[in-house]
Amino acid sequence: MVGELTWSRRLVGLWLPLTLLFVFALFPFAWMAATSLKANAELYDPTANPLWIRHPSLVHYIDLFKETNFVVWIGNTMLVATVSTVISLLLGVMLAYPLARMRFPAAGLLAITVAVTYLVPQTLLFVPMADLINRMKLGDTLTAVMLTYPTLLVPFCAWLLIGYFKTVPKELEEAALIDGASRWRAMTRVILPLCTPGFLSAGIFAFTLAQNEFLYALLFLNTSTIRTVPVGVTGELIRGDAFYWGQLMAAAFLGSLPVVLIYSFFVKYYVAGLTAGSVKG
Amino acid sequence: MSTNPVLEAARPATRAVPAGRPFRLREWLEREAVFSWLMLTPPLLFLLAFLGYPFCYGVYLSFVKRPVAQPATFVGLGNFVNLWNDAIFWQAVWNTFRFTAAATVLKLVGGLGMALVMHQNFKLKGMTRALLLLPFIVPTVLSTVAWQWIFDPGMGMFNRLLMFFDLVKQNQGPSWLGNPTLAMVSVILVNTWRGLPFFGITILAGLQTIPDELMESATIDGAGTWARFRYVTLPLLMPVIFIVTTFSIIFTFFDFQLVYVLTGGGPANATHLMATYAYSVGMSSGQLGMGSAAALAMVPVLGVVLLMMSSYVRRA
Numbered sequence: 001m002v003g004e005l006t007w008s009r010r011l012v013g014l015w016l017p018l019t020l021l022f023v024f025a026l027f028p029f030a031w032m033a034a035t036s037l038k039a040n041a042e043l044y045d046p047t048a049n050p051l052w053i054r055h056p057s058l059v060h061y062i063d064l065f066k067e068t069n070f071v072v073w074i075g076n077t078m079l080v081a082t083v084s085t086v087i088s089l090l091l092g093v094m095l096a097y098p099l100a101r102m103r104f105p106a107a108g109l110l111a112i113t114v115a116v117t118y119l120v121p122q123t124l125l126f127v128p129m130a131d132l133i134n135r136m137k138l139g140d141t142l143t144a145v146m147l148t149y150p151t152l153l154v155p156f157c158a159w160l161l162i163g164y165f166k167t168v169p170k171e172l173e174e175a176a177l178i179d180g181a182s183r184w185r186a187m188t189r190v191i192l193p194l195c196t197p198g199f200l201s202a203g204i205f206a207f208t209l210a211q212n213e214f215l216y217a218l219l220f221l222n223t224s225t226i227r228t229v230p231v232g233v234t235g236e237l238i239r240g241d242a243f244y245w246g247q248l249m250a251a252a253f254l255g256s257l258p259v260v261l262i263y264s265f266f267v268k269y270y271v272a273g274l275t276a277g278s279v280k281g
Numbered sequence: 282m283s284t285n286p287v288l289e290a291a292r293p294a295t296r297a298v299p300a301g302r303p304f305r306l307r308e309w310l311e312r313e314a315v316f317s318w319l320m321l322t323p324p325l326l327f328l329l330a331f332l333g334y335p336f337c338y339g340v341y342l343s344f345v346k347r348p349v350a351q352p353a354t355f356v357g358l359g360n361f362v363n364l365w366n367d368a369i370f371w372q373a374v375w376n377t378f379r380f381t382a383a384a385t386v387l388k389l390v391g392g393l394g395m396a397l398v399m400h401q402n403f404k405l406k407g408m409t410r411a412l413l414l415l416p417f418i419v420p421t422v423l424s425t426v427a428w429q430w431i432f433d434p435g436m437g438m439f440n441r442l443l444m445f446f447d448l449v450k451q452n453q454g455p456s457w458l459g460n461p462t463l464a465m466v467s468v469i470l471v472n473t474w475r476g477l478p479f480f481g482i483t484i485l486a487g488l489q490t491i492p493d494e495l496m497e498s499a500t501i502d503g504a505g506t507w508a509r510f511r512y513v514t515l516p517l518l519m520p521v522i523f524i525v526t527t528f529s530i531i532f533t534f535f536d537f538q539l540v541y542v543l544t545g546g547g548p549a550n551a552t553h554l555m556a557t558y559a560y561s562v563g564m565s566s567g568q569l570g571m572g573s574a575a576a577l578a579m580v581p582v583l584g585v586v587l588l589m590m591s592s593y594v595r596r597a
Binding site for chain 2: 107125182230234
């Protein structure tokens with residue numbers, strides 16, 4: 001009888017815990033969406049059923065677009081995330097390729113350095129970084145975050161790509177070299193194209209991390225029109241003690257949407273990136 | 282043939298280069314070490330400028346007194362002595378340890394459970410995994426704002442539900458973020474909510490690498506569900522569990538966003554973490570030296586965790 005899956009066993013062992021997990025993971029999003037669709041009269045009515053929407057209304061979304069720079073924040077977030085992802089992938093490849101595929105003195109030491117820089121948290125560096133950015137006269141510019149985000153992303157990208165580059169057999173490169181290709185050509189034409197899944201994983205992961213970043217954005221972006229979504233929402237939609245919950249939830253919902261959409265197209269690569277460090281390494 | 286005067290003028294110059302030299306340059310470039318260092322130099326310079334230099338500069342700042350926009354004066358260990366005598370700093374240290382320990386245990390146990398549940402055959406598994414990972418994907422600040430609204434004492438979801446089921450009267454529900462103990466519980470709950478899928482999905486990936494044959498032979502040998510889990514699954518999962526836990530400890534210990542947005546460290550510093558405390562000293566009060574010292578006070582913890590990790594990796 002061991003291992004036989006009866007209906008009741010399946011209910012207790014699978015469907016019940018799965019339902020609980022779903023509720024726990026997703027109810028904040030449901031609450032977010034429901035709140036954003038209720039006009040204030042219903043939202044703050046203590047007699048109304050909090051989990052039900054009687055009169056759906058888009059008033060909070062309309063206000064969000066009319067009264068705040070939300071559209072600009074979305075644009076800034078996308079721009080910053082894209083630029084810093086591209087920079088991080090480029091620098092990541094330049095670090096990872098020699099470390100994964102070349103033999104030279106100090107290679108081992110460098111690989112450890114990269115692993116350590118990945119684990120150095122941003123919280124350690126923000127005070128000197130703020131001072132540094134101000135002295136470079138980059139305070140309150142998008143350049144400041146485009147330059148600082150890659151510091152968080154490059155070590156991760158490099159680490160993940162090292163793993164991918166190592167999976168490509170050395171013989172492929174040697175064959176290309178014997179056929180007269182230069183090292184550069186062997187890299188760009190033979191090895192890198194084979195590692196496309198690695199680039200997708202690293203890219204998607206870096207992109208979501210860049211969209212999520214808050215501390216540097218909080219430190220460096222003060223003018224409303226150059227803010228990203230996280231600092232815009234916390235800095236301008238929360239005014240003193242007054243919380244405009246309808247608008248806040250509309251902003252949180254719309255602000256999450258781009259990341260979630262991109263993620264949904266590349267789930268496989270995202271999960272590969274997430275688990276690469278711990279399962280393979 | 283080109284008649285462009287610029288090209289014509291350039292041509293003799295290229296011819297003037299000795300015939301053997303470009304060839305030798307190419308050969309030099311083909312050497313493994315040369316090629317490697319040419320590739321490595323730009324990213325290393327970048328990391329040196331934006332990670333190495335700020336770190337050293339931070340160490341320097343921790344030894345000076347430097348209010349924003351004023352010259353620095355050397356104070357030696359003065360900043361650290363001030364921190365040592367600062368009750369709020371010690372409270373932040375204690376909070377950080379409590380927060381990290383509780384959240385890590387919850388995420389580990391919950392994540393292990395999630396992975397075991399997910400490691401069964403059922404329809405739409407890929408979709409389930411994608412949906413359960415959502416808390417980890419959505420920008421932390423945005424989901425934290427939603428949680429703030431869930432915890433709202435007046436009209437938040439928790440208290441509305443308590444009211445709806447007549448468990449409390451209007452405006453008499455618990456003040457989730459206003460009571461020191463409840464605020465800490467709330468902060469731990471939100472961190473667990475966000476980090477649990479990371480544990481779950483990574484441990485699941487580890488589970489999937491365990492060959493079915495091992496399970497089958499254990500079953501044939503008479504091992505029950507618990508024995509299979511205890512003596513086959515768990516030992517094989519240990520490396521994954523160890524790495525995920527170490528990562529999570531680091532990211533939880535240095536967490537900033539969650540507490541900054543949810544409670545701002547309050548009420549009465551009950552949820553201040555070392556990171557939010559360093560921010561409030563260094564940025565809000567503008568004492569860069571003290572702020573740097575408070576941030577550097579977290580280094581020993583990072584060092585211990587890294588040492589644990591490297592000794593484990595060496596042993597494995």
